[in-house]
Amino acid sequence: MAGEKRKEEETIELEGPLGKSNSVNAELVTIERELSSLHRNGSIDSFGLYLYGIVLRDKGCSSQALSVLVESVNSYPWNWSAWTELLSLCTTLDMLESLNLKNHWMKDFFLASAFLELKMFEESLETYKRLLTIFRISDYIQAQVATVHYNLRELDEAEVIFEELLRTDPYRMESMDTYSNILYAKESFSTLSFLAHRVFLTDKYRPESCCIIANYYSLKGQHEKSVLYFRRALKLNRKYLSAWTLMGHEYVEMKNTPAAIDAYRRAIEINPRDYRAWYGLGQMYEMMGMMFYALYYYSKSAALQPNDARLWNAMAHCYESAPLGRIEEAIRCYKRSADCNDAEGIALHELARLYGELGQTDQAAVYYKKDLDHMDSEERQGPNYVEALFFLAKYCKSVGRYEEAEHYATRLLDSTGPEKETAKSILRGLRASHSDFGSMDIDLAP
Numbered sequence: 001m002a003g004e005k006r007k008e009e010e011t012i013e014l015e016g017p018l019g020k021s022n023s024v025n026a027e028l029v030t031i032e033r034e035l036s037s038l039h040r041n042g043s044i045d046s047f048g049l050y051l052y053g054i055v056l057r058d059k060g061c062s063s064q065a066l067s068v069l070v071e072s073v074n075s076y077p078w079n080w081s082a083w084t085e086l087l088s089l090c091t092t093l094d095m096l097e098s099l100n101l102k103n104h105w106m107k108d109f110f111l112a113s114a115f116l117e118l119k120m121f122e123e124s125l126e127t128y129k130r131l132l133t134i135f136r137i138s139d140y141i142q143a144q145v146a147t148v149h150y151n152l153r154e155l156d157e158a159e160v161i162f163e164e165l166l167r168t169d170p171y172r173m174e175s176m177d178t179y180s181n182i183l184y185a186k187e188s189f190s191t192l193s194f195l196a197h198r199v200f201l202t203d204k205y206r207p208e209s210c211c212i213i214a215n216y217y218s219l220k221g222q223h224e225k226s227v228l229y230f231r232r233a234l235k236l237n238r239k240y241l242s243a244w245t246l247m248g249h250e251y252v253e254m255k256n257t258p259a260a261i262d263a264y265r266r267a268i269e270i271n272p273r274d275y276r277a278w279y280g281l282g283q284m285y286e287m288m289g290m291m292f293y294a295l296y297y298y299s300k301s302a303a304l305q306p307n308d309a310r311l312w313n314a315m316a317h318c319y320e321s322a323p324l325g326r327i328e329e330a331i332r333c334y335k336r337s338a339d340c341n342d343a344e345g346i347a348l349h350e351l352a353r354l355y356g357e358l359g360q361t362d363q364a365a366v367y368y369k370k371d372l373d374h375m376d377s378e379e380r381q382g383p384n385y386v387e388a389l390f391f392l393a394k395y396c397k398s399v400g401r402y403e404e405a406e407h408y409a410t411r412l413l414d415s416t417g418p419e420k421e422t423a424k425s426i427l428r429g430l431r432a433s434h435s436d437f438g439s440m441d442i443d444l445a446p
Contacts, residue, residue: 139172140174210243248264298318386412
């Protein structure tokens with residue numbers, strides 16, 4: 001503890017502009033020597049093993065730390081702190097499956113958290129729901145279930161759970177920063193304002209409180225104040241991952257590129273599995289026109305969150321850009337995005353456009369039709385809507401599918417601009433080609 005205190009003091013004295021410091025606990029060598037001797041003699045208890053695991057981790061001996069922490073939790077399964085340290089070292093599914101853990105209900109809590117960290121959201125949700133059948137009034141499990149829904153982008157389900165948690169425990173602070181992220185994403189200004197005032201009155205010196213207030217100011221567009229509160233959160237907890245990532249987003253809004261990049265890099269140092277920080281770095285380098293760098297960071301982000309359509313769209317845009325010009329790779333990325341239920345419909349339109357540019361009109365027609373159906377289902381119109389109708393009307397006419405061509409051209413009459421005149425021309429051509437077309441009551445007047 002004395003070593004940690006001196007380390008913190010040195011960190012404050014030597015820190016860089018964003019709090020980066022290489023200070024270390026000078027007592028680790030002595031402590032490690034003593035604990036390793038006790039470990040070899042078999043005269044160390046589970047809490048000593050836990051401490052030994054932390055020392056080994058801080059010294060960079062991850063594999064040894066993993067083994068020692070497994071010994072600790074197998075000896076005394078109720079020490080959640082040991083499970084948490086073990087979780088931080090399990091960076092892959094293979095590592096998780098290789099752990100020789102004894103069966104215990106605490107193991108299920110650990111596995112559920114590990115699945116969440118490894119982005120295995122369905123497995124995590126299933127494990128937490130199984131635990132809920134045993135611990136039916138656990139606020140912790142409910143909060144974790146809500147967090148899983150948030151990561152699955154099921155914001156409505158997550159919001160309902162958090163609202164119930166606050167109703168049963170009005171002074172709750174744990175996981176409320178995640179709730180504020182949901183309210184921010186849904187632009188629920190009044191609810192986020194109420195939450196920010198509540199946590200300020202409850203305990204304004206908690207990192208979660210500072211993060212929630214920062215989100216509140218960000219939603220108001222006051223990005224300087226938002227950064228101020230994220231910095232306060234990081235003074236209280238330098239390893240507060242969410243604050244580093246979200247502060248990076250604020251620096252992006254402020255067009256402070258170097259600070260944004262530093263913030264994202266700090267987030268990755270704390271947790272290399274934070275896909276948002278990798279994505280943020282990709283955005284920064286794309287804004288600077290450094291597409292090869294951007295592609296690298298986007299690919300790291302997509303590898304961590306393969307079901308997020310936005311990441312595949314970003315990668316596709318990089319492949320498509322002038323320095324690379326790799327259209328086939330862009331098409332593959334857009335297809336992955338479409339398979340991930342691209343809510344904005346970007347992928348379908350881009351696939352149609354790219355296939356059209358390549359002269360593969362059959363494939364282009366398939367994706368224009370899918371894009372049109374998607375826009376119809378959302379009752380959405382715009383330039384993409386007109387473009388899809390225009391292409392499909394011309395395509396169907398060229399391949400002899402006259403009824404479909406008539407259908408799309410007729411719908412195109414409601415648009416404005418040159419496409420409307422083209423639609424009239426198509427319909428006149430169809431009327432001239434088919435004698436029975438004259439019975440159709442279509443107004444082609446300007």
